[in-house]
Amino acid sequence: MHILYAPNDAGASEWITALTAAVPEATVSVWDPEGPSVGADVAVVWGPPKNLFTREPGLKVVFTRGAGVDSVLALPDQSASVRIIRLEDAGMGVQMAEYVVHELVHASRAFGKLAVAQAEREWLNLPATERRDWPVGVLGLGQLGTRVAQVVASLGYPVAGWSRSPREVDGVECFSGQASLNAFLARTRVLVNVLPLTPETENILCRDTLSRLWPDAYLINVARGHHLVDQDLLDLLDAGYLAGASLDAFRVEPLPIDHPFWTHPKIRITPHNAAMTLRDESIVQIADKLAALARGETVGGTVDRQRGY
The missing domain is CATH 3.40.50.720 (NAD(P)-binding Rossmann-like Domain)
Incomplete structure (x- = not known):
């Protein structure tokens, strides 16, 4: 051999x-x-x-x-x-779950606002987070997606998962097939993408799907850059429909220095290291x-x- x-x-x-x-x-x-x-x-x-x-x-x-x-x-x-x-x-499952929890909590508990307050030396009191107001949807229920969904559910967030074929995951509301995708999106405020990249899933994170989420929704993409239509995300962020996005994968890597993602105030970037x-x-x-x-x-x-x- x-x-x-x-x-x-x-x-x-x-x-x-x-x-x-x-x-x-x-x-x-x-x-x-x-x-x-x-x-x-x-x-x-x-x-x-x-x-x-x-x-x-x-x-x-x-x-x-x-x-x-x-x-x-x-x-x-x-x-x-x-x-x-x-x-x-x-070893990737636990890393992926850690990453998603980090970004989810950063968004749901408004830690970005607290960072700004610290820089301005402001003692900012925020209301407690009601997890029921932050339903999470995990696109893709393979090994990594299932681990992510289970860990997030264990923290008390309402969690649903979507997959092409039917799955059962304890503590997670499961949707499957194209016919159920819109219903899955409609109950989701934080969308976590862990799908494989295939011809069917390329560009799945587009204006049509992202605009079906709750208002002030948040996107976490830990899969592939070609799942996301970059300009559609930027347009929805600028229009105020989406509250923010955490992106770990990009169409071109390393991300070109002139790409608008680098400087957008509602986007957090990591260099494709969510799970190594x-x-x-x-x-x-x-x-x-x-x-x-x-x-x-x-x-x-x-x-x-x-x-x-």
């Missing part, structure tokens, strides 16, 4: 060392942008090179170093027989899944190409 690690980034040597220790029967190498094929049959990727499958036509299994798989599915020259496997949680892959947890998953595949077993996280996740 030959495992190829791509990209060749600052942490590549640590990944190579750890993968070699976890899968001792394999040869492990790092992607060389100028190099020849290494005859890899397994790849571990994040932001994969566009010529990955062109150079390595023998690939049989590709692991994505994260929850998203859209960048791999978009690569040219790949065989439909290639098995694409996403990491399941790998933890190396040790990821490598244990990869090693276990490779061993299961070798035994002919079904493994979790295998991507359905038709659904896009």
